[in-house]
Amino acid sequence: MRKTFSIHGGVHPPENKHQSVRTPIRFAGIPSELTYPLSQHIGAPAEPIVAVGDRVLKGQKIAEAQGFVSVPIHASTSGEIIAIEARTVPHASGMSARCIVLKPDHEDRWIEHAGIADYTQEEPAALVKRIREAGIAGMGGAGFPSAVKLGIKPGTVIQTLIINGTECEPYITADDILMRERAEQIIEGVNILTHIIKPKETLIGVEDNKPEGIAALQKAAAGTRIEIVPFPTKYPSGGEKQLIQILTGKEVPSGKLPADIGVVCQNIGTATAIYRAIVHGEPLIQRITTVTGKAVDEPQNLEVLLGTPLHHVLATAGFQADKADRLIVGGPMMGFAMPHDAIPVVKTTNCVLAPTARELPPPPPAQACIRCGMCAEACPVSLLPQQMYWFAMAKNSDALQEHHLFDCIECGACSYVCPSSIPLVQYYRASKADIRLQEQEKRKADYSKQRYEARQARLQKLEDEKEAKRKARQQAAANQTSAPAANDAQAIIQAAVERTQAKKQTANDPAAAAIERAQAKRDGRAPTDDNPLETARLAVASTEKRLQTAREKLAQAEAEGSDKVDAFRTGVEKTEAKLSEARAALARLEHQTTSATPAASDDPVQAIIERAKAKRAGLADDEDPIAKLERLLASTEARLQATQEKIALAESEGSDKVDALKTGLEKLNEKHQQLTAELNTARASQTTEGQ
């Protein structure tokens, strides 16, 4: 017989377990409507993957797990989804939450499913995945996703696997009956768990008030390494950390998990569910629920489809509504009173208790704490409940945390023993929630501060950049106007003067000519002014000059960043328009003149007259023969090049004109050679003449 250890405190409330184990497990049947709360487990609520009106089969997944700590939900019979809406859920708050509502078709058709014939050949990770997909969450009461517990961190050695068959809370016998009737399934499930986490030892802890269960388990476990460990009955031995302490003598440190000391704990019901999921491929769609209390005629254990409303379960067991004082889901110590009986059975519902007022009287009004210290004696975690009670009333969260409020397992032993009937656990629950809320708000405040500061920093950076740009512009403007700018200005003036002089020197400069002409006119000399061509030229020249000035001004304005830039730009545009007008006018006039007299040269009229005279004298080609030849040669070369380009293009396009173009090219080549020869001869003769 294995040595067991004892935990501090604990209570011995009346067990009331015998009433519900007199008959074997019975199937509760298919109700007229099934409700699946999306949050039946600890962690993120599942997300529906069916729509209203969809037909689903038994075992079909209807909601998908969201995130790591979450499990999917499956339909427990075939039927039609008739609603996805808020319904009252089995929760201490009595609040509503999103549920999927299924109307069964009573055909109970299974979806195709298959188990694994030999799980020992499977990788543990694959089995854990299957367990997760089967939607298995701890069935002892808390509903922690089993796959998360089984996902052992690499490197962690699990010394002990503990299977929790304690069931310490009064009235509840769901695990007891499971042990009595389905011990083989439990052992098989435990074998699967052993294969997954490979512990050094596997223990099934059972309180000694279930001798039949222990015997059945021992019989089923014969020949395996699984050890059944009975230990004295005491509430709350079934708490995970308490059971670990009882079986191994090791205490899970405050704020740590069992895995940190090399222990994994699973419930007996969970082991059975794992067996069904792995060997038969069935997801978690039903569970065993104890229906008991004096308001029930036949207290018993029922195999209930998940989602079945409480009234259906109660009716199956012969419920006397008028006798019942309350309706409790869970046991008398940790369960919650439900507001009505349309609440569904979920994965964690191990008991439905319908006591009479006499059986479980409502707690008498609380009286003042007399500091008797009985709560401290009863506390299984060795806390100081009465101290925490005072701190909770004073909302002194620091002192509460110093007294290890978060190690409280909310078992209710302190409230049970309190002679003043103070609902101590409620104080701790409220205080825990309050502290968590404060921490959450603190985190949110820190986060908001961080975001606010990031925003401020960003805005500041933008502002700084703008400022830097403005400064740079200012600097640039200052550079142009101040000290060095004076030199620049002089240079500009100098350049302008030079340009003007250069223009004056070039006789063909129309503006200078115009000025000269204007001066001459004033002197009453040259009447050349009457020539409209000259006037047009003058207009073009003066507009060009104005345009140049305007452009200079614009450039300066732009460099300074002056607000007159736009005005200057408009000016430049207008001047440009005028210039093009003037040029057009000039071109028109020139054309008219040219049609009258060909080729206007530097002093056009003069040249024309001269050329006309020469023509008349039959000396039209008096032009320098070498220059003429050179011109012809240049034009021939240009044509030659163009033709070559055309050929290349035609070749690349594969055109049929290539040949014709090539002939043209040859002709041009000949001409070119001829012209080159002539030019050479002409040059030679000129040189001879010069000598």
Place this chain on the structure above:
Amino acid sequence: MMLELFTQHPLLAATGALLLLGVGFGALLGFAAVKFHVEGNPISEQVNALLPQTQCGQCGYPGCKPYADAVAQGDEINKCVPGGQATVEAIADLLGVEPTALDAEEKPKQVAFIREDECIGCTKCIQACPVDAILGAAKHMHTVIVSECTGCDLCVEPCPVDCIEMRTIPQSLQTWTWTLPSPIPPEVIASDREHAA
């Protein structure tokens, strides 16, 4: 010579000694003040850490930090509306003063909500949000990132089409908490109460 002067005039000696000590410790303090200089106001930092950082300006200051500075300078501690009475008490605890009643009515937690059909995409609310909790671009619909929103309601005012409203966060199973039991009236014992009722 000097020694003789001091022994013969104890008053002078005492004055001299005190003077010397004064100069010595003065120099030490001066050095410490420079060497161990604390940047910013530590009290105001601590107060700021207690404020909810909504940057809402309901206290009359342009943000949480300025209000924390003002509190450190002796302003009233009961002006933080989103922080509520809990914040007043926390600041009172920190500063060692008596907590006063909150300067306004406590409101439940809220978040901004943009009626997206009505949004014209003017980006005015985006510019107003102190924590960048509104997403959107010019001429495109904006929306509030609920997890980032502090419920400061600074975005409500600038909206030209009044499409932003403040919504109280509904309680869910995840946010539901136990409440403290109603306190025990000490003067009534159980049997008396039954008679009274």
